[in-house]
Structures are given as structure tokens and as C-alpha cells.
Amino acid sequence: MTPVQQQDFLQHLESQQRKDSLAMYNNLVFRCFDECSKSFRSKRLDDGETKCINVCAEKFIKLTSRVALRFQDIQQQKAKDEAAGVQR
């Protein structure tokens, strides 16, 4: 790829990562609110709902980092297997 194309590709990569972060933010709120919101008698989250949302968000962030590491391990292992002509 020419330097300009590389620049354009890195720009895309970087913009995609920002898009993914914003998408994860919205997914996280959707998932944890769906999981943790119990009733709609008040306009404010109660203590139980707030605690649940906090734990849900923290666990999801930690899970995402762990999935990223495992995903990389597998990709690296696959690359090694292919290089060594091994069909797992």
C-alpha cells in the first residue's frame, strides 16, 4: 500500500475504534439497564438498580479486555500453525 493509502487505512482503523468504543458504550447501557431495571414507579434508579448497573458495567469491561487477550492468543496460535503447515 502507498504511504497515502496507509495513512488512509490507519485513519479508518482509528475512526473504527472510536466508533466501536461509542457502540460499546451504548450496548453496555442497553444491556445493563435491560438486566437491572426492575420497576418504573419512580423517575430515579433505586440503590439496588444502581448497584446492579455498576457491577454489570464493571464486569462487562473486564470481560471485554479478557476476550481481547484470548482472541489475540488464538489468532497468534493460528498464524504459527499456518506457518508450520499444521492443520489443527
Next chain:
Amino acid sequence: MTPVQQQDFLQHLESQQRKDSLAMYNNLVFRCFDECSKSFRSKRLDDGETKCINVCAEKFIKLTSRVALRFQDIQQQKAKDEAAGVQR
């Protein structure tokens, strides 16, 4: 932003709104058909299914307008709080 950028941004805003309307259309059909379709013994929707889809679509449209208004109230309230340096 320069006038050209503003023009481009308004163009994006307008195109995004059209995209959202088409996406809502598809989401509405998906959601109400999933909710209201009961059997697949005939190629045509029966009266009960048709009634259910009509009510589902009407209620979803009304709900979306109401959510838009509440969403704006909250955004305006947040802007006022920030202006007044109030942390809710």
C-alpha cells in the same frame, strides 16, 4: 466550522435522519411481526394479527415521539444545570 463544512454536516444530519426513518420502519415491522404473527398455516395475515400489528405500530410511533420530547427535556435540563454549575 467553515460554511462548506457546515453544509456538509447538515447534509450528513439530514441523510442520517432519513437513514433512521428507514431503520425505524424496518425495526417496527420486525418487532410487530415478531410480536403479532401467531401461525403459518396461511399466506395471509388473519384479522387478529392485522389488528395487533396496527396497534403495535401506532403505539410504537406515539412512544417514539414521547421519548423524543422527554429526551429533549432532560438534555435542556442538563445544559441548564451545567450552566448553573449544579451537579445533580
Next chain:
Amino acid sequence: MTPVQQQDFLQHLESQQRKDSLAMYNNLVFRCFDECSKSFRSKRLDDGETKCINVCAEKFIKLTSRVALRFQDIQQQKAKDEAAGVQR
């Protein structure tokens, strides 16, 4: 549309089809893994899970081709009705 616009539109159509194929691939894995993965005591899919994923993927691909044909029949029928000024 000018030839250049036509070229651009065909390019978009072709890129959209590739995007759809990749999206279907990811959807298929998500759907069939969700349906077929039973336990997480081992790092490998067991025979039952593998068989289930194969059947799920094969059936989904066949269903997609059939939906495409039925979808085209209906679109062609609608075009004929409109041409003949018939309101079904």
C-alpha cells in the same frame, strides 16, 4: 444516471453485497453458537455441539436462498399488479 454515477452505484451495490455476506457469516456463527453451545467445561466443541452447528448453518443458508426466491416472486407480482393498476 450518468455512466460514472452508474459505475459508482454498481460499485456500491457490489460492496454492499460483500458487506452483507460478511454480516451473514457473523450472524450465522452468533445464532448457531447461541443455539448449539451447551456447556463450557472444555475448550473444544463436543460432537453434539458440532453436529448442531453444522445443521443450523446448512439450514440457515438454504432458508436464505428460499427467502430470496419468494421475496423476488412477491416483488415481481407487485410490479405486475401495479402495472395492471390492480390494488391487491
Next chain:
Amino acid sequence: MSWFGNSEPEPPSGPSPMDLAKQEVDMYSDLFTKMSGLCFKKCVVKMHGESDLNVGEMSCVDRCVSKYMEAQEKVGVILKRAEESLAAQQGG
């Protein structure tokens, strides 16, 4: 055409026909994906045994597509009416 219930600034110049054509392509591919996914969920239940669709599944899929497209039309009419009454309210 907006569901945000407030008057939008007049769009500068209308959307280009190319942009509209592309959005229609994207809309139909989204419709197709959603319809296939839902008819699979409703018509294909067992994932063991034969990997071909059986007769029951095939006729279920045909009817599901036909009813889904009918729902697509009916909801389209309702959305159009809602849009027109929204525009009327805003003196659009």
C-alpha cells in the same frame, strides 16, 4: 421526515438521487436480513437430523415471507399517515 417531534432546520439542498438510491439498497438488505432471521426463528426449530429443510419448514418459510411482506406494506401505510399528520401539525 423526522421522528424527533420538533421542527428541523430546512435541509440546505435536497438529498442527491444517488444517496437516495444507495439508502434504498441498504434498506432492502436490512429488510432481507431481518426477515430471514425472523422466519428462521419461527420456522426452523430442530437442529439435529437432516440438514435439508423438511416439507413443513419449507411451506412455513414461504408463508412467513408472504405475511412478513404484507406486514411491511401495512406498517408503511401507518407510518406514512403518521408522517403526514406530523408535517400538518408543524405547518410543514
Next chain:
Amino acid sequence: MSWFGNSEPEPPSGPSPMDLAKQEVDMYSDLFTKMSGLCFKKCVVKMHGESDLNVGEMSCVDRCVSKYMEAQEKVGVILKRAEESLAAQQGG
């Protein structure tokens, strides 16, 4: 800002303000779609009878939006803190 838990190549030049503004528009429209869908699921259960929202459904929707936006804020704080600690770890 990346969740892939490894150090990324320094982005060549920062994102253009235009790109950021467009992404924010897309983010709010995604937030709006998700919130409407979830509040519909939680507040509107019966699809027969009146096609207007009844009083119960209307107050449920108002509270759902208010609580959803509160959750949006709270999760935002948690994500920000996680980002900062990630950056600190990488000597970012």
C-alpha cells in the same frame, strides 16, 4: 481509546472535528433507537384494544427515559475511569 488491551500505533494525525461531530450524531441516534426499543418492551405490553398509549404506559415511558439517561451517565463515568486506568497502565 481502545478496549483491545494492547498498545495501538500512535494514530497518524488526530481525528477531524467533522468526523467527531458526525460520530456524535450517529451515537445519539443509536442511543435513541435503543432507548425507544427498550422502553417499548418494558412499558407497552398489550397490543389489542386502544391504539393510543394509556395513562399507565405514558408515565412508565417518562420514567423509563429518565432512568435510562441516568444509567447512561453512570456507565459513562465507569467507562471513563476504566479508560484512564488502561491508559495509565500503558504509560499512555
Next chain:
Amino acid sequence: MSWFGNSEPEPPSGPSPMDLAKQEVDMYSDLFTKMSGLCFKKCVVKMHGESDLNVGEMSCVDRCVSKYMEAQEKVGVILKRAEESLAAQQGG
């Protein structure tokens, strides 16, 4: 490569390598989002108590990722075969 079961007009000129590279980036980010969401649903059940993943959850996530990637590979082989037989039918 199309599931629309009919022969498509010959694409004018092949896709640009840049377009392909970008689509691959988008594909992996979609794969990553789906896999994280599904493994969260399958491995993380209780949202009260500790906000760290416990030992059981951690090993569940590791196995979930490994099995998900195996499924990704297996479905890839099936899709490839289906594509080839589709192309053969159309004398592609």
C-alpha cells in the same frame, strides 16, 4: 458472492484492496462485539456482589472464546462450500 439466488451483473471492476481491507476490519470488530456479548450472556449471570470476574466466570470466558472461534471456522468452511456450489450452478 451473493445469496440472492440469481445471477448478478458482472461487477464493473473488482473491489479496491483498500475497500477489502476496511471491510475486514469492520468484520472483525463485528465478530468481537458479538462474541463478547454472547460470552457475557453465557458466563456472567449474577450482577450483585463483587465487581470482578470470579474464577468460574474467567475460565468460562476463556472456553467460550475458544469454542466461538472454532464455530467461526467451521461455519466458514460450510459457507465456502455453499458459495462454490452456488457458483457452479450458475456456471460462474
